Amino acid sequence: MGKSGTHERLEARPIDDDSLMFVDDDHFVEETVCLVTGAGSGIGRATAVAMAANGTTAVATDVDESGLAGTAELGDEIGVDGRVETVAGDLTDDDDIERIVETAADHGTLRYLANVAGMQHIDAIEDFPMEQYDRMHDVMLRAPLYLAKRTIPHIRATDDGVGAVGNMASVHGHYVTSDKVGYNVSKFGLRGLTQSIAAEGGDGLRSFSISTGYVKTPLVTEQIPDTAEQRGISVDEVIDDVMLGQSRVTEMMDPVDVANLFVFGFSKHATHLNGGDLLFDGGMTLTYE
Incomplete structure (x- = not known):
């Protein structure tokens, strides 16, 4: 695409039947619950809607209640086969995390967890405010671990033990750029969490991460x-x-492109994706001039 001089390149592709991936999976039914964090906008919103479009009950959580309402409205607009339910909560609060997971489980059989919530702060290491680092760590690394800790027992308690934890990593979980130490550390940590879950999984319980470049x-x-x-x-x-x-x-990439990767990763077609990373970065990390 040539240089257009417009801002059209910042507009994300609509989330609709044409852009969504649909898969055939016996577990993709309304009784099955997929918990999605950061679901008030962006990748989290797209993932919740994509999983609901594939027939599951997507429980969308975010600290932004108005954003969650928009996610539920989008699900209604496109007529998802499943449901979008919402629960507001703060991922820096353990009581909220426990409540979020239990609320999700109340909606059906909790099998899938998509850890998407993220944030960014740019500063050199010597200037990086530790209170900001602590918040990024809590939201992007500690919360995914605690959410997994609370979700895994629900997966193991299902009739067949099938389920998965998907973690939103990044190219910054493969290599780093300057002035993003909080983000870099969190994304590398998410890949470690992914592999740790895989090491302790088996019998149907899987984990995977997704690493992308820039997403709209x-x-x-x-x-x-x-x-x-x-x-x-x-x-x-x-x-x-x-x-x-x-x-x-x-x-x-568009948010829906990433959502489709979560759909694939949770599906039966990704049975051998366990501890692995879906690197969809346009050649950013593995090629060079």
């Missing part, structure tokens, strides 16, 4: 115009040169 989420796209203005360059130049300069695919 509010966390990313809202920063791009400011970056363009600060650097005195166009939005297209920020995308092409600053963000995707190492990538062989010259456009950012």
Whole structure:
């Protein structure tokens, strides 16, 4: 795609029947529950809707109650075969985490957990505020561990023990860039959590991670115009040169693209995906000029 000089490249593809992946899986029924964090927007919203579109009951959680309402409304708009239920909660609060998991389990048979919630802070290590690091650690690494700890017993208690924990990692779980130490450490840690769950799983319980480059989420796209203005360059130049300069695919992913990876990862078609990482980065980390 050539440089257009517009901001159209920041608009995410709609979540609808044309963009969603649909799979045939006996566990993808309304009785099956998939708990999705960070589901008030972006990848989390897309994942909750995608799993509900595939027939499950997606329990969407986020600290943003209005965002959760928007996720439920989107599910209604596209007419998902399953359901989107919501539960607001703070992933830095253990009591909230326990309540979120138990609420999810009350909606059916809890088999799937998608740890998507994330945040970003940019500063050099010597300037990085530790209170911000602690919050990032709590939301992006400690909470996924505790959510898995509380979810796994529900999976093991099912009639066949089949279920999975999917963790939203990143290219920054493979290599790092400067001034993102909190994000880098958390994403590397998520890959370690993924492999730890796999090591203790078996008999149907799996784990996997997903690593992408830049995705058209509010966390990313809202920063791009400011970056363009600060650097005195166009939005297209920020995308092409600053963000995707190492990538062989010259456009950012859409949230629904990532949601489809979670659908695949949770499905029977990914039986041998256990402890592994789905690296969909457009060639960013494994190729070079």
